[in-house]
Amino acid sequence: MKIKFALFYTLLFSISLLAQTKVKGIITDTNNTPLPYCSIQFNGSIEGTTSDENGGFYIESKETWKELEISFIGFETQIVPLAQRVSYNLKIVLEEETDALDEIIIATGKQPKKNNPAIDILRKIWAQKRKNGLSHFNQYAYKKYQKVEFDLNTIDDKLKEKKIFKGLEFVFKDVDTSSVTGKTFLPVFLNESLAQVYGDNTINKEKEVLIANQNSGFSKDQQLIDYVDDLYAEYNIYDNYLKIFDKSFVSPLSKTGINNYNYVLADSSFIGKKWCYNIIYYPRRQNELTFKGNFWVSDSTYAVKEINLQVVKNANINWVKDVYIEQEFELLNDSIFVLKRDYLLSDFALSKKDKSRGVYGKKTTIYKDYVFNKPLEDESFYDKKVFNPSNDSIYSKSRDFWDKNRLEELNENEKGIYKLIDTLKTVKKFKNINKAVQTMYSGYFEIESLNIDYGPIFSTFGYNDVEGLRVRVGGRTYKSSNDLFRLEAYTAYGLKDKNLKYGFQAKWLLNEKNRFIITGGKKNDIEQIGATLTANTDVLGRSDGSSSLIGTGTNDKLTKINITTLTGEIEPTPNLILKLSANYKTLGSASDSFSLDYNDVNASDGISSNIRQLETVFSMGYYPKRKMSGFGVQREPANTNYTQYFMQVTRGTKDIFNSDFNYTKAQVSLFKLWEIGGLGRLRTSLEMGQTFGEVPLGLLSVAPGNQTYFIFNNTFNLLNFYEFVTDRYASFHLEHNFNGRIFSRIPLLKKTKLRTVIGFKTFLGDISDKNIALNTTGNSFQIPLTAPSQEPYYEYSVGVANIFKILRVDFNFRGNYFDNSEARKFGITAGLRFNF
Structure with missing residues (x-):
């Protein structure tokens, strides 16, 4: 999230209305x-x-x-x-x-x-709302045109005189005034898209087919566009809550609205041929996620004709000074209204002071050419995958095409954006600024002449008790975000152990339609393999606990891992990913104070310290409602609120390539985010697994501990590494963020905009007597093999988020197993969270 925010403050938007x-x-x-x-x-x-x-x-x-x-x-x-x-x-x-x-x-x-005519009208809206809009028809189709724009706002002489704009003064000739806020702004980015939407209410399915897309920016802007599109998710004003910026705002048309808003019947007038009432609404309390504004509603059908919503300034939302929404509805017949135009403007800024500068982000959507009750001949159309290869004409439509098919004509400022960006691309200073922003955004420094990126820069330094200070350098091939082939490599060096580590990986997208990808790689490095439950087949992946700069205790239980892997994956239907991998790895202790010894009748002294193992891994991941940015070999999620189902089966085979063990490990996991209206957001995560067969410690499942002061998802903050070792386990994590609802009710604290976060985590598992016997060698540094089989381990936390808008601090409490060696009863973890 934080690197995406950096782009908001340099690429920017809005529209100028030639006002009288x-x-x-x-x-x-x-x-x-x-x-x-x-x-x-x-x-x-x-x-x-x-x-x-x-x-x-x-x-x-x-x-x-x-x-x-x-x-x-x-x-x-x-x-x-x-x-x-x-x-x-x-x-x-x-x-x-x-x-x-x-x-x-x-x-x-x-x-x-009581006795409020505005609320009487509101009740009639509730009674009639299911008869309004697209839900009235069995099938529907329409054209959808969308503009996403960015502007730098509050343009004054002081800003123009800043050194950063020296040599770029020509950009200010297009400064205009916002019709919503009255502030001056400079439009510098524009993306346009045209699509055809089909829907069938009898089977509850909808599909959007992209016809054309173009933008005024650079090759990596699509990720920004997709991210903004997710922020500005579509919403229905008749719903009880409207999701904007990952927040659930109470709709002024909701049935709970009378508890959150004041309503006033202000006026009545003809809109077209319909007599309509005008109702003003505004919040009953401060610091809650509410709007102010007004709407016009028909006196016969009680369908909303026009509505505007503006987020109040004291709402508990970060980085956004203003949000303004307008929706217009079209009358199809005497009783049916459908959406005609949707306009959303946001003022992103570090401060909410009136004179502070920021970035306007605007999304305008036009809906036209509605067709109803015409079913498609082939209902399977809704399940077929939309294919957009990189050379598709969708992204290269002519100017004449856009002039003829745009559903809303560009104004003079918007037309000037394309010319402005074309000019800026030739200015060296602007290209340098853009490169700096892209580096912060992606974590990689681009070397254009070689089509190579250096990075990730945020992984350059780390520390653990085996390597000491760890220095890492790496890079990747990069021609565009939609490359079909990518090679990544790195090397790292520990100043304490004086050993060189390395890793490399190549990915090739062979079939773009079904996303058939071949991946091969090798890594020779040191890892904290007890920090996660489900192993990552990406050889360049690294656990967060392997090299944290500071920790709660000695971080020496690290493993030398040398792994070679070959993976094939396919996406036969959107968001269903199947993978099959073959891995050969050797594992051994990276520290003299940590033992991976196990009993081995074939060893000369009856004990082996290293594991050699061939594994085949089959995994299946299903991610409904996930949106991805791009269509190359590596894509990035464009949203975060999708459910994740995952299943993985690992088969270890003995004797092939001198492998040591036969076993099968089956694992499943589920992640789900629950929107609970005004009460905030609940995150739940469930993982379960079992290993069949006798295996040494390096192949067992370890409860993921956290020996750092930082917040890491799906870890236990008060467990040490290897405190619990299992061959059968279940793990459950729950975290609820109230989004400021509790603090907003406390008089002395409501102005702080703090947010309460509560969490609960539990782990249940056991380990067989045979696996305990296999791993009991008498080594003084042997890990005690204990599992929470009689009573589930649990811990809970109370956190305060939104401290200085970016800091979250959790207070963690251990619930049981206090007699374990070096057990921590209480701990504090913190993390930076760039959330709205």
Whole structure:
């Protein structure tokens, strides 16, 4: 996440509307107290907005208007003349109504839930919502056009004079003003896509077929586009919660909305041929994930015609100063509305101060050419894989094609983005800046002339008690993110053991349609193999516990591993991956104070210290709703909230290549993320496995301990390495993040925006008497082979997240097995989390 954030603050977006009327100001009462959530409209129109928490507002229109209408419950409505087309720094003072109820005037604008006509209308929306939209039809199809844009905002003379822009002054000629915030902005990135969407409600399936895609940026921008697309996930305003930036915001149309929002029936008017009501809404409490805004709803069907939503500034969300959403719906007949236009603008910034600079991110989606109740002849169409090879014409459509097929014409600023980026690509300074950003984003430094990347730079240094300070250098071939072939290699050196380690791996995508990939590699290195349960067939993978710079105890239980592997994998259907691997490895202790000895009747002294083993590994992973970026041999997930099912069977074969053991290890795992509305997010992870046959310690399953002060997923924070060793096990992890819901109810703490995280972990397993006997050699450094077979081991934690927006600290408590050697009853772990 953190490297993706770096790209947000250098690649940027938004749109300019050629406005005729612009008004910016503040609304107060007669005591000069700012009035939040006032209704502001151009008099005689339905174009409007609401004031923010500080009474400030900005409103803009393509038309020319002469008056503003300002209204707020408990105050007299005021008509404000506009002397000129652009009016900034207006101060509007509202006077209290003489017959207004005292509790409404004084009590922060809270509205009654009973006898409130706005809530009566809301209840009718709930009753009718299932009859509105696409769910009314058996089948549907439509065209979908989408723009993703980035802008640098708050452009002033001070910014223009900064050294970083010396020689790049020409970029500022396209500066304009946002129609939503009133801030100046510079558009510098644009991506466009056109797709055809098909859906069938009788079988509950939908499929989107990409027709065309183009962007104004560089070769690696697709990962950014996919990431932003996931952030701006599609949502239904009728749902109880709207997912934005991994947060679940309470919808103003939800059935629980009356507990979170104040509602005011503000106006009524014709929209087209339909008489509609205008309802203003705003939060009842601060620091919760809510919106402010208004919506227009039909008086007969109670379908929403237009709605705008703006995240309040005190909402518990990081790195985002403003979020503004507009949706427009099209009337198909007397009772059916479908989505016509969806617009989302976000202001990403380090600070929420009004004058702070940031990055606008905008997503505009146009829906057109709806067709209903026409089933496809072949229902299997929905299950067929969409194939987009790198040379597909989808990504190289002509300018004439876009001019004819765009569902919304580009404005002058958007047209200028393509020309601007083409010019910037020729400027050496900009290319250097872009390279620095790409290095932070990917972790690799690109050497373009050789088509090679150096890195990953974040793995250059490490430490453990065997190697001492570890220095690593490596690289990969890299022509583009969609390379069909990739070679990676590294070498590492320990200043203490003075030994050289190395690893290399080659991947080749042989069949793009079914993603048939051949991978081969070799590694000779030192690893902490007791830090994970499921072994990774990627030979360049390395456990987090192998080289942490600081730890809670001696990190010397490391293993020398020399492995050669050949793997074939295929993806016969989207997100179903089948792998078959052949591995030959030798294992031995990397430390004089750690023993992997086992009894061996064929050894001269009856004891062997090294393991030689041939393994065949079959694995199957299924990841429903996973989205991937790119289509080359190596892809990156574009979302994180998908369920993961995994199964792996490892077969060890004796005697072939002098292998030592016959055994079978079967393992399954499940990861699932649960969105629990306003209560936050729950992560669950379940792993189970069993080894059939007698095997030494190096091949058994170890409860993954964590001897560091850092948070690592699927490890036990108070277990030492090799504290529990099993041949049959079950592991369960639970973690719930309340997203600030608890702290937001505590008066002295709600402004801190802290978030509570609770966790529970348990491990149950056993080890057979035969495996204990095999591994009992009398070596003084022999690991005690114990397993939590009578009582599951467990630990729990209470954490505080969002400290300084990036730090999370967990307080971990051990639940049992206090008599184990060097057992830790309590520990603190921390980690950086760049979350919204």
